[in-house]
Amino acid sequence: MPIPSAPDIRAGRLSAADYARNFADASPPLTQAQALLEAERCLYCYDAPCAIACPTSIDVPSFIKRIADGNLRGSARTILEANPLGGMCARVCPTENLCEAVCVRNTQEGKPVQIGRLQRHAVDALMASPRPQLFSRAAPTGKTVAVVGAGPAGLACAHTLARLGHAVVLYDAQPKAGGLNEYGLASYKTPDNFAQQEIQWLLDIGGITLHQGWRLETTAQLDALRQDHDALFLGMGLQQTHRLGVPGEHLGGVQDAVDFIANLRQTPNLATLPVGRRVVVIGGGMTAVDAAVQSKLLGAQEVHMVYRRGPEGMSASGAEQEWAQTHGVTIHHWLAPEEIVGADGHTREVRFARQALVDGKLQATGETTTLPADMVLKAIGQRLGNPVLAQAGLLLQDGRIATDGRGQTSLDGVWAGGDCRAGGLDLTVEAVEHGKQSAHAIHQHLSA
Amino acid sequence: MANLHTTFAGITSPNPFWLASAPPTDKAYNVNRAFEAGWGGVVWKTLGEAGPPIVNVSGPRYGALLTPDRRMLGFNNIELITDRDLQLNLDEIAQVKRDWPDRAMVVSLMVPCEEQSWKAILPRVADTGADGIELNFGCPHGMSERGMGAAVGQVPEYIEMVTAWCKQYSKLPVIVKLTPNITDIRHPARAAKKGGADAVSLINTISSIMGVDPKTLTMSPSTGGHGSHGGYCGPAVKPIALNMVAQIGQDPLTAGLPISGIGGVGNWRDALDYIALGAGTVQVCTAAMVYGFKIVQEMNDGLSNYMDEMGFASIDDFRGRALPTVTEWRHLNLNHISKAVINQDSCIQCGRCHIACEDTSHQAITAIKDGKRFFEVKEDECVGCNLCVVVCPVPECITLRDLRPGEVDQRTGRTVSANHGDWTAHPNNPGRVAA
Numbered sequence: 041m042p043i044p045s046a047p048d049i050r051a052g053r054l055s056a057a058d059y060a061r062n063f064a065d066a067s068p069p070l071t072q073a074q075a076l077l078e079a080e081r082c083l084y085c086y087d088a089p090c091a092i093a094c095p096t097s098i099d100v101p102s103f104i105k106r107i108a109d110g111n112l113r114g115s116a117r118t119i120l121e122a123n124p125l126g127g128m129c130a131r132v133c134p135t136e137n138l139c140e141a142v143c144v145r146n147t148q149e150g151k152p153v154q155i156g157r158l159q160r161h162a163v164d165a166l167m168a169s170p171r172p173q174l175f176s177r178a179a180p181t182g183k184t185v186a187v188v189g190a191g192p193a194g195l196a197c198a199h200t201l202a203r204l205g206h207a208v209v210l211y212d213a214q215p216k217a218g219g220l221n222e223y224g225l226a227s228y229k230t231p232d233n234f235a236q237q238e239i240q241w242l243l244d245i246g247g248i249t250l251h252q253g254w255r256l257e258t259t260a261q262l263d264a265l266r267q268d269h270d271a272l273f274l275g276m277g278l279q280q281t282h283r284l285g286v287p288g289e290h291l292g293g294v295q296d297a298v299d300f301i302a303n304l305r306q307t308p309n310l311a312t313l314p315v316g317r318r319v320v321v322i323g324g325g326m327t328a329v330d331a332a333v334q335s336k337l338l339g340a341q342e343v344h345m346v347y348r349r350g351p352e353g354m355s356a357s358g359a360e361q362e363w364a365q366t367h368g369v370t371i372h373h374w375l376a377p378e379e380i381v382g383a384d385g386h387t388r389e390v391r392f393a394r395q396a397l398v399d400g401k402l403q404a405t406g407e408t409t410t411l412p413a414d415m416v417l418k419a420i421g422q423r424l425g426n427p428v429l430a431q432a433g434l435l436l437q438d439g440r441i442a443t444d445g446r447g448q449t450s451l452d453g454v455w456a457g458g459d460c461r462a463g464g465l466d467l468t469v470e471a472v473e474h475g476k477q478s479a480h481a482i483h484q485h486l487s488a
Numbered sequence: 489m490a491n492l493h494t495t496f497a498g499i500t501s502p503n504p505f506w507l508a509s510a511p512p513t514d515k516a517y518n519v520n521r522a523f524e525a526g527w528g529g530v531v532w533k534t535l536g537e538a539g540p541p542i543v544n545v546s547g548p549r550y551g552a553l554l555t556p557d558r559r560m561l562g563f564n565n566i567e568l569i570t571d572r573d574l575q576l577n578l579d580e581i582a583q584v585k586r587d588w589p590d591r592a593m594v595v596s597l598m599v600p601c602e603e604q605s606w607k608a609i610l611p612r613v614a615d616t617g618a619d620g621i622e623l624n625f626g627c628p629h630g631m632s633e634r635g636m637g638a639a640v641g642q643v644p645e646y647i648e649m650v651t652a653w654c655k656q657y658s659k660l661p662v663i664v665k666l667t668p669n670i671t672d673i674r675h676p677a678r679a680a681k682k683g684g685a686d687a688v689s690l691i692n693t694i695s696s697i698m699g700v701d702p703k704t705l706t707m708s709p710s711t712g713g714h715g716s717h718g719g720y721c722g723p724a725v726k727p728i729a730l731n732m733v734a735q736i737g738q739d740p741l742t743a744g745l746p747i748s749g750i751g752g753v754g755n756w757r758d759a760l761d762y763i764a765l766g767a768g769t770v771q772v773c774t775a776a777m778v779y780g781f782k783i784v785q786e787m788n789d790g791l792s793n794y795m796d797e798m799g800f801a802s803i804d805d806f807r808g809r810a811l812p813t814v815t816e817w818r819h820l821n822l823n824h825i826s827k828a829v830i831n832q833d834s835c836i837q838c839g840r841c842h843i844a845c846e847d848t849s850h851q852a853i854t855a856i857k858d859g860k861r862f863f864e865v866k867e868d869e870c871v872g873c874n875l876c877v878v879v880c881p882v883p884e885c886i887t888l889r890d891l892r893p894g895e896v897d898q899r900t901g902r903t904v905s906a907n908h909g910d911w912t913a914h915p916n917n918p919g920r921v922a923a
Binding site for chain 1: 555556838839840843855881
C-alpha cells in the first residue's frame with residue numbers, strides 16, 4: 041500500500057479573476073435580441089406539452105408569445121401567477137427533463153426552445169423594472185396562517201395566502217430566508233444574490249411576517265402554532281443527512297456536501313474558502329454534482345464523483361452529469377465506499393468496493409479500488425429526522441410527512457409540502473407547487 | 489447554361505434584372521457599382537425639370553416592417569425624385585451608358601403635366617444615348633401633392649395625354665410606370681396603351697403608414713414629431729403586384745403589352761413568378777437596399793439553374809406560361825375535391841393545424857386519438873381549404889390530395905365527377921347558363 045501524502049487542504053488556490061470567472065452565471069442571461077429570436081422559435085402549440093410537463097403548469101406558449109410581442113411585464117405575470125418563484129425555477133429547474141424535454145422543436149430541429157432561459161429573461165426584466173410588484177392582496181380575511189420553513193414551499197405558500205388576504209407568519213431557523221435557494225444550490229446557478237432579491241419581491245406583497253431563528257424542537261411549539269393560527273403549513277425541508285456508515289467517517293476533511301455548499305454560498309470572499317487538492321464526492325444526485333463542480337472551480341486538482349450504481353440510477357440529470365464532466369469532474373460508477381482511510385486524524389484516501397447487480401441486487405464483486413482524498417464530501421441524501429413531528433401525532437410515510445394530494449396531513453388544520461412531504465421528486469419547482477396547492481386548500485378550508 | 493438575355497420593348501439587357509428607379513440608381517457612382525455586380529439594366533432615379541432641384545428631408549426617409557430576426561417584409565420611403573441638378577444627372581447617364589453599352593439604361597422622368605415641360609426634357613434625355621424612358625406616374629408621396637407622380641397616374645386621361653406627348657417628342661421606347669393606388673389597374677394600363685406606350689411597369693409603391701411610436705404616440709417614422717405617408721414596397725407587396733400584372737396580361741385591351749414587373753423581387757423565385765405571369769423584365773429596389781448590389785448574382789444564378797433544370801433555353805420559353813392558369817372564380821371546377829393529409833412521420837405534434845381548423849374553420853382535424861395526442865384529418869369534415877397546410881411549421885408535412893374521379897367525398901357522400909362543373913352552370917346560381 042503506498043504511503044499517502046500529507047493532506048492538502050487550503051484556501052486561495054486561484055487568482056481573484058479566476059474565482060470571479062469560475063463562479064459567474066452558469067447560464068448567462070439572454071440578451072434582448074437573443075430572447076426575441078428564441079421566443080420566435082416557439083410554435084404556440086395547442087394544448088402545449090411543455091405547459092403540461094411543468095409541475096406548476098405555467099402557460100409556456102403564452103409567456104413566450106408575450107416576450108415576442110414585447111410585453112415582458114405580461115410575460116412575467118403569466119409565469120408568476122402559476123409559479124411565484126418563477127425566477128429561481130428558471131435558473132434551477134431541470135428543464136431538460138421537464139418542459140424542454142417535450143418541446144416539439146426537439147422532433148423538428150433536435151433542439152428545444154430554451155424555455156428556462158426565456159422564463160428568466162421575462163422575470164429578470166420585471167424585477168429590474170420600476171414597478172416590479174404585479175400582485176395586490178385581497179381584502180384582509182382576518183385569518184392568520186403559520187408557515188414553517190422559508191424555503192421554496194413555504195415561500196410559495198406564504199405568498200399565495202397573502203395574495204388571498206390572509207395574514208401569514210413565516211417561521212425559519214436560518215439567519216437568512218430562502219431554504220435551499222439560499223443555502224443549497226451551487227453559487228453559479230444563482231449569482232448576484234438573486235435568492236434574496238426574489239424573497240424581497242415575495243415579501244413585498246405585504247401581510248407576511250418573517251420570524252427568523254425559530255426552530256421546531258418541541259411538540260409544545262407545534263401545538264402553540266396550531267392554537268395561535270387558523271392553519272399551519274409545514275415546509276421545513278430535510279434537516280439531517282444520511283451517514284455513510286463506514287469506518288473513517290469521523291476523520292478530519294470529511295464533511296457533508298450540503299454543509300460545504302451552504303458554506304460556499306455564504307462566503308463573501310471565495311479566496312478564503314479551503315478546498316482539498318484531491319476531493320472525493322460520494323453520491324449521484326444534484327447535491328453531489330454541485331459539490332463536485334464547485335470543488336473543482338475552487339481550484340481542486342482532482343475531483344472524483346463516486347456513485348455505487350450505474351449512470352441510469354443517478355438522480356442528477358443527464359445535463360447535470362455532463363456539466364460535471366465538462367468541468368473536469370471524473371464520474372465513477374459501481375463503487376461503494378468501504379472505508380475512509382486516514383492518518384493523523386485526517387482523511388488520506390477512500391477505499392471502494394466494486395459493485396455489480398446480481399439478480400437485481402447490488403453486490404460487492406470482491407474487487408476494491410482506492411482514490412486519494414484530501415477532502416471527502418458526502419452527498420448520499422437527506423432525511424427529515426425531526427422526532428417532534430411523529431410525537432405531535434403526524435403520520436409519516438417513508439420517513440416523511442404523509443399527506444393527501446393537496447398537502448393535508450393527518451392532523452386537522454395542518455398541511456405540508458416540499459421535500460418534507462412524502463412521495464415527491466425533491467425538486468424546487470415541485471416544492472413551489474406544493475406550497476401553492478396547499479395555500480389554495482387552506483384558503484378553501486378557511487373560507488368554508 | 490441558360491441564356492438570360494432579354495429584349496424588352498426594344499431594349500436589350502444581358503439579364504432580366506433591372507434596378508428600379510430609386511435611391512440605388514441616383515448617380516453614376518452607384519450605377520457603375522451595380523453594373524460591375526452584374527445588373528442587367530437600371531432605371532435611373534427620376535429626373536425632374538431644369539431649375540432648382542427638389543429638397544429631401546434630412547431625417548428618416550425609410551421605415552420597415554421587420555420579422556423578429558429583422559428580415560425585411562415591407563419597406564416604406566418618403567424620398568422624392570432626384571435632388572441633384574438635371575444637367576449633372578444627364579452627363580452622368582451619358583457617360584455610364586458609354587461605359588456599359590450592353591446594359592439597359594432607362595431614364596425615369598417626372599415633370600409637370602404640361603406639354604412644354606415634356607417637350608423640353610425629352611430631347612435632352614435622348615442626347616444621353618439612353619435606351620428608353622420610364623414615366624413616373626406612380627410616386628404616391630410628396631410629388632403627388634404637386635400634381636405629379638401618382639396624381640397623374642390616378643387619372644387615365646392624363647396618362648394617355650402625357651404618354652402621347654412623349655411618343656410625339658421622342659423616338660425612345662416609352663415605359664409607363666403605374667401606381668397601384670387606384671381601384672382597377674386595367675384603366676391606367678389601357679390609357680397608357682392608347683397613348684402609345686411601348687410598355688408598362690408596375691407596381692410603384694403603395695401609400696402607407698408604417699405605424700405609431702407607442703411611447704410618443706406619434707406616427708413613425710417621424711421627422712421632428714410629424715410624419716407623412718410613404719410608399720410601401722418589398723416582399724409584402726409582391727402578391728398585390730402579381731395580381732395587377734396578370735390583370736393587364738389578361739385584359740383584351742392590353743394583352744401583349746410588355747410588362748416590367750416590380751414589387752418584392754428578392755430572389756429568382758420572385759422573378760419567376762413575374763415572368764411566368766407575363767413580365768419581360770423585373771425591377772428590384774428593396775433587396776438591393778438591404779443586401780447591396782451583389783444580390784443580383786444569386787438572382788441570376790438561381791434563375792439560370794432553374795431554367796437548366798426545366799430545359800428552358802431562354803426567358804421567352806416560360807414567359808407568360810402561368811397566365812392562362814389565372815381565371816375567374818366562377819370558372820373554377822366545383823366538382824374538384826381536395827382533402828388534407830398529414831404525414832405522421834414528419835408531424836411534430838404542435839397541434840397548430842388542429843386549433844386553426846377547430847377554432848376558425850371546419851373542425852376537421854383531431855387532437856386526440858385512442859387517448860393520445862394525435863392529429864389526423866377527418867375526411868368527412870375536410871373541405872380542402874389549405875389552412876392547415878399554411879399554418880403547419882413543417883414543410884410538406886401537410887399536403888392536399890386530389891380525389892380521383894369515382895372516389896367518394898366522405899364529407900358530402902357524393903362520388904367525384906370527372907366532368908368540369910363550375911358556378912356558371914351550377915343549380916344554386918340564379919343566373920346560371922345551361923350547361
